[in-house]
Amino acid sequence: MSKKILICFGTRPEAIKMCSLIHELKKDATYLIKVCVTAQHREMLDQVLEFFEITPDFDLDIMKANQSLNELSGRIFIKMDAVLSDFHPDLVLVHGDTTTSSVCAWAAFNKGVKVGHVEAGLRTFDKTSPFPEELNRQITGRISDYHFAPTIISRNNLIGENVLESDIKVTGNTVIDSLYWAVDKLKNNYKNETIVDLEATLDFTKKIILVTGHRRENFGEGFLNICKALKQIAKDTSVEIVYPVHLNPNVQKPVIELLSGYSNIHLITPLDYPSFVWMMMQAYLIITDSGGVQEEAPSLGKPVLVMRDTTERPEAVTTGTVKLVGTNFQAITQNTKELLEKTALYEKMTKAHNPYGDGQATKKIVEFIKQKLG
Numbered sequence: 477m478s479k480k481i482l483i484c485f486g487t488r489p490e491a492i493k494m495c496s497l498i499h500e501l502k503k504d505a506t507y508l509i510k511v512c513v514t515a516q517h518r519e520m521l522d523q524v525l526e527f528f529e530i531t532p533d534f535d536l537d538i539m540k541a542n543q544s545l546n547e548l549s550g551r552i553f554i555k556m557d558a559v560l561s562d563f564h565p566d567l568v569l570v571h572g573d574t575t576t577s578s579v580c581a582w583a584a585f586n587k588g589v590k591v592g593h594v595e596a597g598l599r600t601f602d603k604t605s606p607f608p609e610e611l612n613r614q615i616t617g618r619i620s621d622y623h624f625a626p627t628i629i630s631r632n633n634l635i636g637e638n639v640l641e642s643d644i645k646v647t648g649n650t651v652i653d654s655l656y657w658a659v660d661k662l663k664n665n666y667k668n669e670t671i672v673d674l675e676a677t678l679d680f681t682k683k684i685i686l687v688t689g690h691r692r693e694n695f696g697e698g699f700l701n702i703c704k705a706l707k708q709i710a711k712d713t714s715v716e717i718v719y720p721v722h723l724n725p726n727v728q729k730p731v732i733e734l735l736s737g738y739s740n741i742h743l744i745t746p747l748d749y750p751s752f753v754w755m756m757m758q759a760y761l762i763i764t765d766s767g768g769v770q771e772e773a774p775s776l777g778k779p780v781l782v783m784r785d786t787t788e789r790p791e792a793v794t795t796g797t798v799k800l801v802g803t804n805f806q807a808i809t810q811n812t813k814e815l816l817e818k819t820a821l822y823e824k825m826t827k828a829h830n831p832y833g834d835g836q837a838t839k840k841i842v843e844f845i846k847q848k849l850g
């Protein structure tokens with residue numbers, strides 16, 4: 477009987493990073509592959525599933541408006557128990573650092589099922605930043621049997637935590653596999669209504685600044701500072717600011733309250749993945765607190781100002797595409813204005829490089845699984 481693999485995820489970034497792996501795994505008939513989405517996100521998850529043409533076998537339909545982390549975790553534990561009892565997988569694959577990842581890994585462990593962790597070993601070693609992702613990732617690392625580390629730095633973090641070298645594979649990040657897929661489609665004239673709308677709405681004679689933000693540790697004062705800084709930039713410079721606003725109510729409320737009504741700030745709904753990639757390609761500069769965007773932008777040669785004090789992704793900071801600016805008003809406005817005005821500084825940050833992989837991560841993960849599972 478063929479071995480069974482259950483792939484679990486629940487949020488937009490996990491979906492973007494796991495869908496290309498699902499396609500790679502399904503190329504090989506050796507394994508019976510099933511997909512379980514917790515649907516910790518709903519609309520933002522479904523956008524991605526649709527683009528990658530993935531229909532989940534199990535949909536836990538967990539999302540509730542603004543639920544607490546404990547309620548979210550409890551509901552995933554209960555529903556995962558039933559899925560694991562029904563499917564009896566030999567291996568559960570989880571991704572990254574969300575509540576879905578750590579709880580699905582833990583639920584599998586409680587049932588005696590092996591766990592593989594994609595995007596393993598990223599660390600800030602600060603439990604409060606990113607919150608709760610740093611601890612989610614550490615917990616998932618403790619539980620997992622196989623660790624797919626995107627970079628040497630992440631592999632070394634795991635070795636430092638006594639993970640056996642033979643259980644780690646450095647693969648690059650699957651986000652680059654997905655990015656190449658999307659860029660390829662866009663270069664082959666893929667267009668959708670959203671892209672057509674954006675082409676009609678935005679003034680492309682101006683520099684475009686693309687903004688995203690959603691980190692829990694930035695809620696409250698952090699977001700107020702971010703909004704104040706964006707308002708100042710919109711007032712003082714001739715740019716178009718495009719801000720697809722994350723659906724989390726803690727983000728929606730301050731952003732819509734503080735940034736509505738400015739002709740050069742475009743607050744829009746979260747973009748479907750290909751439209752977001754297209755938007756990154758049009759951007760002069762990206763300002764974000766996102767993990768995934770920090771990984772994608774270097775491949776596109778786009779400078780990124782990261783609104784965080786710490787990052788578990790130091791590679792692109794070292795190579796120079798990414799700069800940490802925190803949520804400090806002064807740091808955000810100052811650094812943005814410098815990049816708008818100083819060509820040499822800007823060009824230094826635009827050298828395209830791929831510290832997070834070469835688009836072959838999914839293939840390497842599948843090879844390693846075959847080695848381990850047989």
Ligand code: UD1
Pocket residue numbers: 487488489516517518519520521539540541542543545548573574575576608609690692723724725
């Ligand atoms: C979650 C992850 C975070 C990841 C981010 C990616 C945790 C604790 N957080 O944060 O690590 O970086 O996703 O975006 O795992 N909502 C909707 N529709 C959606 C998605 C969210 O309405 O499609 C609203 C709901 O009210 C939901 C709330 O946003 O309750 C928060 O969602 P949640 O997944 O708990 O947190 P995120 O901030 O999205």
Ligand code: UDP
Pocket residue numbers: 488489492651688690720745746747748749750752753765766767768769772
């Ligand atoms: N993204 C998207 N639409 C948007 C904003 C982001 O498809 O409106 C994609 C982006 O390309 C990246 C991922 O979502 O791959 C990042 O997700 P997010 O910032 O929500 O989470 P994080 O990466 O911080 O966990």
